[in-house]
Amino acid sequence: MPSLRWSPPPCRLPASLLISYIPDWAVTLASTLVWVYLGVTKPHYQLFSVDNKAISYPYVAPNEQTVTVPMLFAVSICVPAVIIAGIAFGLKRNLHDLHVGMLGLLLSVSLTLMFTNGLKNVVGRPRPNLLARCLPVSTSGPLRDPPQGLSSVAICSQTDMGVLNEGFRSFPSGHTSLAFAGMTFLMFYLAGKLHIFDRQGHSYKSFIVFLPLLVAAMVGASRVADYWHHPTDVFCGALIGFFTATFSYHQYYPVVFSPHCNRPYDPRKAPSPILPIHVAALSPLSGQQQQQQDSNGRDHIHLANSRQRTTTGTRSPVIDVHDDEEQSNNSGRASSTPLLNIEWNASTQSGYRT
Known part of the structure; x- marks a missing residue:
């Protein structure tokens, strides 16, 4: 059974994550250079x-x-x-x-x-x-x-x-x-x-x-x-x-009407062969693995499904279980099934929470 614990924030961003944002930084730099050129024209x-x-x-x-x-x-x-x-x-x-x-x-x-x-x-x-x-x-x-x-x-x-x-x-x-x-x-x-x-x-x-x-x-x-x-x-x-x-x-954050507007979009990383970075990124599950969605649109899964999925991998991921304050604030009722925020860092082989 995978370990259930609070995971601290990462001390550094993985290199692969930073590399995935190089095009964005390139656009920013190019726009700045064009601005400087136009200023002297x-x-x-x-x-x-x-x-x-x-x-x-x-x-x-x-x-x-x-x-x-x-x-x-x-x-x-x-x-x-x-x-x-x-x-x-x-x-x-x-x-x-x-x-x-x-x-x-x-x-x-x-x-x-x-x-x-x-x-x-x-x-x-x-x-x-x-x-x-x-x-x-x-x-x-x-x-x-x-x-x-x-x-x-x-x-x-x-x-x-x-x-x-x-x-x-x-x-x-x-x-x-x-x-x-x-x-x-x-x-x-x-x-x-x-x-x-x-x-x-x-x-x-x-x-x-x-x-x-x-x-x-x-x-x-x-x-x-x-x-x-x-x-x-x-x-x-x-x-x-x-x-x-x-x-x-809005390239990096959801609209302010979203119940998750306080968090940026998921990091740009290729999913792990065992688990994707976020549960929200899961593809359709097979067999008894059923993906559910609460009233606010947040994806969550049963603990039993998590246990079944971890048995197929070579290494047990860290499952970050946390109280979802936005769930209680926006839906007004607690879910009978605990919410799991599963995040996987392929470069460091550890889970972290965003």
């Missing part, structure tokens, strides 16, 4: 009118903005990373949760930065402070637009091409998209860990979960206040960050 220059009041605001230097670039990266990346690390490893002692949490956050940020810079260069929308950057001059009388036409970048006397190019990167707001990418991912992460939709009606959970979105919204509002973006730039930047973070989070 000359954008499209839209035509504009020197009489347009919407682009006649004063120029606020980058180091005088309400939210500077270092502050933006600290709020959008460092703060979520510290919170995720504190919960995943500091409280849960779960390296797999820590790994996919960091991976999902960086994937969200890198994809958002790439999409944002790509749109900035393609659209080339003038910023509200474009004329202050451009320093337009006229060689023939008063400064005005050509008859029945618009002015071009040719009338600008600005010698710093970095300042001038940034004047045509208004849409969408990069500050806003990055802030929403990091804060939205953090929002989903906290919502899952707190079981925001557990039907218990705890208001404090809602406040904690939606606080990151408030921070992101304040970052976006500062871009309008500093005359660096139009309101539509901020709105579209928020949409980009929100949807990219939503996509990235």
Whole structure:
């Protein structure tokens, strides 16, 4: 009979598990490199009118903005990373949760930065402070637009091409998209860990979960206040960050409506010939081995079936039996059959719990 005991969290992730996530890290790195390349590429220059009041605001230097670039990266990346690390490893002692949490956050940020810079260069929308950057001059009388036409970048006397190019990167707001990418991912992460939709009606959970979105919204509002973006730039930047973070989070975690939303998806490993990594991954059983499912959709099996299956292997796996707090919270009734969470580490020949 297999031993029944509590299994501690793994002290390290198996190499085979980390290797399985190399494509994800490659996408993250590639997106970051594309973002850097797009940032130094000359954008499209839209035509504009020197009489347009919407682009006649004063120029606020980058180091005088309400939210500077270092502050933006600290709020959008460092703060979520510290919170995720504190919960995943500091409280849960779960390296797999820590790994996919960091991976999902960086994937969200890198994809958002790439999409944002790509749109900035393609659209080339003038910023509200474009004329202050451009320093337009006229060689023939008063400064005005050509008859029945618009002015071009040719009338600008600005010698710093970095300042001038940034004047045509208004849409969408990069500050806003990055802030929403990091804060939205953090929002989903906290919502899952707190079981925001557990039907218990705890208001404090809602406040904690939606606080990151408030921070992101304040970052976006500062871009309008500093005359660096139009309101539509901020709105579209928020949409980009929100949807990219939503996509990235759900690559590694179930929806927040799931009773198991506090746990990441199973590690990517080939099943053991004796047992798969999780009971939920079991293929249809034969003979007397019957797989059952409780009211919340969690797969579980009878202890007798576990005993029968272990006799066919050369080594007895560790069966991790634990109280399922989510089962009691969500279903409101205890199961007559104990739930077994069977997890198998093929590289270390030991069971562990995620």
